[in-house]
Amino acid sequence: MxxxxxxxxxxxxxxxxxxxxxxxxxxxxxxxxxxxxxxxxxxxxxxxxxxxxxxxxxxxxxxxxxxxxxxxxxxxxxxxxxxxxxxxxxxxxxxxxxxxxxxxxxxxxxxVLDDFMAKLVHVRPWIIRRQEEPLEAGEYRQTPEELDRYKHFSMCINCMLCYAACPIYGLEPEFVGPAAIALAQRYNLDSRDQGGRERMGILSTHEGIWACTLVGECTTVCPAEVDPAGAIQQAKLASALGWLRRVLVPWGNK
Amino acid sequence: MIHRSEPFWWLLFAAGGSAAAVLAPVLILLTGIAAPAGWFPQAFAYEHVRALVSHPVTRLVLFGVIVLSFFHWAHRFRYTLAEGLALKRAWLPVAVVCYAAAIAGTVSAAVVILKL
The missing domain is CATH 3.10.20.30 (Beta-grasp domain)
Known part of the structure; x- marks a missing residue:
């Protein structure tokens, strides 16, 4: 009734x-x-x-x-x-x-979100400069096109839904995980950043990007449309091409 | 060792996935449906197909598609076993067996294609 x-x-x-x-x-x-x-x-x-x-x-x-x-x-x-x-x-x-x-x-x-907080800091998600410019030099400027390269990855609200959805994180608690890798990639793609190599050293490990098998649930559940799975794939390709370059041109390592 | 060389296996996996996604449906359509259905009798005549397949470029393409598909399978199967069946402790032997199978497949593909 x-x-x-x-x-x-x-x-x-x-x-x-x-x-x-x-x-x-x-x-x-x-x-x-x-x-x-x-x-x-x-x-x-x-x-x-x-x-x-x-x-x-x-x-x-x-x-x-x-x-x-x-x-x-x-x-x-x-x-x-x-x-x-x-x-x-x-x-x-x-x-x-x-x-x-x-x-x-x-x-x-x-x-308890300690694990996520530790992983977030671990991937160094902030702008790293080899040498900071003096204040008088002004801002680090960026074109709208350069902003567009990483902007969607910067929309993360750290809600951890992607960690709850990720079967790999469930199986391997050491996995750095979707949101942290997406945020690392956000800084890797930032034209003002110079810490890509340092960050890739942390990401290109089994606990980093290589644990991911592209299940894609992180992207499905993300409420901020960050697409962490896409970020991890991008990082994998960048890491694999870097590896290839080191193997084919070992003397070219600046 | 397997962990350090992960980018290598992943590149083969990614290349195999792309090659299979692009070429496998076409090959299945041609050799699995069109040929047995007798759609293009002259094109699928024995002598014609033989001439096509023994051309060096065709051999190279066939070798590439077959070998990359093997490595695509090996990588995927390795993760299916290690994570799907929770064989995490046997991580290294699982990886060795899967990639060894793909390498064996590569050798046999080379033999078959060279004999064409």
Whole structure:
């Protein structure tokens, strides 16, 4: 008798992953039946639970508009930004919410992101200069064409959905991973940068680009259209051609 | 060693993937469908095909497509075994067996094509 129900009476079921290390050794699922609103996203539903049903539920969020990259979770097994995942796309079926896959869980839906943070720094994603120009020399200038070469790779919001989607990262935790490699490639392609060789030394390893088998799930789930899989392929080609050059012209190594 | 030479195997894999994607459908269409269906009887006449295949350029192209496809297979199969079947501990033997198979395929392809 759905049609006779008023909007306020409609409900949706959320099955939420719970893990409170001080009181349980194994994670459990807790079911919440909450009001259904057509314009609510999953994050709104979690905020409703936190405010009105169960204040102990732990998760991360901030901007609510797909910019901050904090609210990534598994929604029915798929990595999503919960601030841009609408309940109406699942209603009337229940929605299962879990912390991002492939990461250790700190508590409930909050993951431990130390591994990602370490990898991000490891690939040196900043402009490296052999010698910094003096301040009086002005900015390092760049044409719009030079900007276009890397701009899409710079849109990463560090939400880690790509790590949750990547089966290689699941199998090989040492893998540097999609977002970090895409950001490294973003600086490799930047005309102001001179750290390409240094960065490629870090990337051209088994834990770097060569662990990737181009599954492509990173690009599929990316909410910022960064295309990490494309970045890794570009880096592989650059690395392989560099290798070829070193083998064919060993004396040409400047 | 395999890890250090990864760019080499990957280049063969990438080249094999591109060659197979471009040429395999054409070859399958010609030799697998058109010839047995008898679509172009003069073009697929034995003497004609033989003359075509024994031309040095054709031999070179055939050798390239076949060998690169072998290495494409070897690389993909290596990762399928190592990751799909979780044989990570046998990483090195898996790689050696796969690439050795492709090298054996290369040698036999060379023998067959030289005899054409």
């Amino acid at each position: 759905m049609a006779e129900q008023t909007v306020a009476e409609r409900t949706i079921t959320l099955e939420v992953f719970r893990y409170r290390p001080e009181q349980e050794s194994e994670p459990t699922f807790q079911t919440y039946e909450i009001p259904y609103r057509e314009d609510w996203v999953v994050l709104d539903a979690l905020n409703y639970i936190k405010d009105s049903v169960d204040g102990s539920l732990t998760y991360r969020w901030s901007c609510r508009m797909g910019v901050c990259g904090s609210c990534g979770m598994m929604v029915n097994g798929v990595p999503k930004l919960t601030c841009s995942t609408f309940l109406k796309d699942y209603y009337p079926h229940p929605i299962r919410i879990e912390p991002l896959a492939n990461f250790p869980v700190a508590r409930d839906l909050a993951i």
